[in-house]
Amino acid sequence: MAVLLRTLLQPGRPPGVLGRSLGRREASLGTGSGAAVRVRFAPSPTGFLHLGGLRTALYNYLFAKKHGGSFILRLEDTDQTRLVPGAADNIEHMLEWAGIPPDESPHRGGPRGPYLQSQRLELYAQATEALLKTGAAYPCFCSSQRLELLKKEALRSRQIPRYDNRCRNLSQRQVAEKLAKDPKPAIRFRLEEEAPAFQDLVYGWNRHEVASVEGDPVILKSDGFPTYHLACVVDDHHMGISHVLRGSEWLVSTAKHLLLYQALGWPPPRFAHLPLLLNRDGSKLSKRQGDIFLGPIGNL
Template sequence: MLAFVVRCYCTASGEVAGVRVRFAPSPTGFLHLGGLRTALYNFIFARKHKGSFILRLEDTDQSRLVPGTGESIEDMLDWAGIAPDESPRRGGPVGPYQQSQRIALYHRATEKLLKSGSAYYCFCTPQRLELLKKEAQRSRQTPRYDNRCRQLTAQQTEEKLEQKLPHVVRFRLEQGVEPFQDLIYGCNRHEVAAVEGDPVIMKADGFPTYHLACVVDDHEMRVSHVLRGAEWLISTSKHLLLYKALGWKPPQFAHLPLLLNKDGGKLSKRQGGVLLEGFAESGYLPEALLDFITNCGSGFTENRMGRVLEELVLEFDISRITTHSALLDLQKLSEFNRIHLSRQIESESLRPKLVRELQAEVEKVYGEQLLDSEVLATGYIERVLLLRKGHINSLKDLLSPSYSYVWVRPSVPREQLCAISAEADAIALLVMGLLEPKSMFLTTEVLNGELRALQSQMKGTEYSSVMKLLRLALSGLQHGPSVAEMMVLLGPQESCQRIKNAVSS
């Protein structure tokens, strides 16, 4: 199927050209993982074919708008690394990119449909429509408009308009819908006139409905391919009737299978646990989220963990997208984040950004507790990241209580150490004697060996108790990384100081 797409958009040189796709969310809620996935597939498709990725805000349902969500959606696309080429913020050649600012276009299209007889004015009151709905439900039928105002003569319509009666404009659905080829679901055809009443395309408030607005905008913005959720598949025949009535060539359609919860339930904007802003605040990397939401679905030569955006673009093949819904297991996200975080820590070009982020977070969380500014030094932060790489799932982990010892010195009463071993002073002297001549570049392996070798001089205390005593002196914790790891992380000088403080307190 993809070969067909490419042939339609090839230049004489064979280069794919003219591909324009759009992500068109409604700013009635903040961006969630389902929306991110739709945006990502559009972005990847555009980059794969050297095309343009458009963000358009479909805000014609004024009653459901949530203030700030439009700006937040674009912020989150920027954060995720899939910024649009054209958008409300960036502008572009076919703007504006917000439907509430394009009303004149929809009214022109509506007038065209009214003049051709493809649309008509409807004066049915909300009360009558509610009665129709209740009657259908009582009869166990699907509610639908009965097309009553189709029968109005031109004179009757004119009289009602002169009386300034409230009205909407409906599109006249016709029998004989032509099949269309979906790039994912194959040949499709929905005889909408047999199951639906004529749909409203222009509401009484002067704003268009989704069906008219998306058709007009996709045409005016020269959208070549519409990649959207499979829930819109059944509406596509209706949209194709609108294209035909307006005399416009439709784009090609590709309906993406749904992204569902692990239990098969639909993701919702109202689920706080799937909102992008929440993931960002929790310390998840955008690269991990992009990898995660593509890994659970289809459309790539293979599914493997650890892919970055460039690899996703390279491996994408729309013909590989199946019609099976993708199931999202959020419990696996932490592992994806650990992999991408480790990669960024290892990268000399990416690590400085992590260092700056961690410096800012440490200062914000611990504030006045940071008695020693050295813990904010770049070299120290880098050492922490490199030594804990693979042990942490996100930078936020390093701000948890179990890692507080990394940033602030613990207060450990001498009595606690003596309760572990009566030889606390002797153990402290031996270990400090071991550490004081050491350089900053200790290794865990070397220290483990040397700590083991000290055991012969601590005949009154078992090795496990020695480690327990040292861990408590270094971190104030009963559990955590090995003592050798702590010493390497803190450095010999700081380790000595903490042990000295603990035994003399």
């Protein structure tokens, strides 16, 4: 990545290459006539499968089978610090136990594998390089200490914490100087002021102007691992996913994903965001809290 960044800074390149604006358009609603239905259940193996996750998997499985399509299990294991031993095997085992086995998965394999994100890092690097070349992404050299200070200042002012896009407008000379000291910066995606509208199959027409409330998000960390936003877009594209059925907590993030599809020149899938299962107190079922884990049930 550092080599690519230095290449972009070679003499003779247009001075705005790291920061030119991108075109805007409405997000496509279709997946192409005759396109095969392919859906995915993509949990993180940071805990064992719980009832809410199984429900999301069931929706995907039934949708695929109704339309003669494929149901894919993909494990989003990019947060290596939070992986729980045995969780990956548990997730696939519980889908088999529940009678909704995936057609493609880490254990079963398939034509669009591998199905572990940690084994797909080259694809994320390629997408990041493409975004850097068009100016849709840029290197960020901000330290964790500075980012934490921004967060504390925002909370003290009773504001929503957000990145201030400080590195967005660095000159080529400044980037070159910083690369000499820090050859592995994080990479951020440049949010457009106007996000595309999209028609959700559950919630109808939506448009979320994320740039007005959020800073430019990190898409590739300094260790070479992607964040959720880049990884899910790249994987859904390369795996030929036609419909994304996921929890409604991701509805607002869809704007960022559509902007990524747009910047990469890829047609987006269709989206359906599912209402969440809640505890009696109205809180979301959470594997972090151990809500209704299925492990003991699956062993009966």
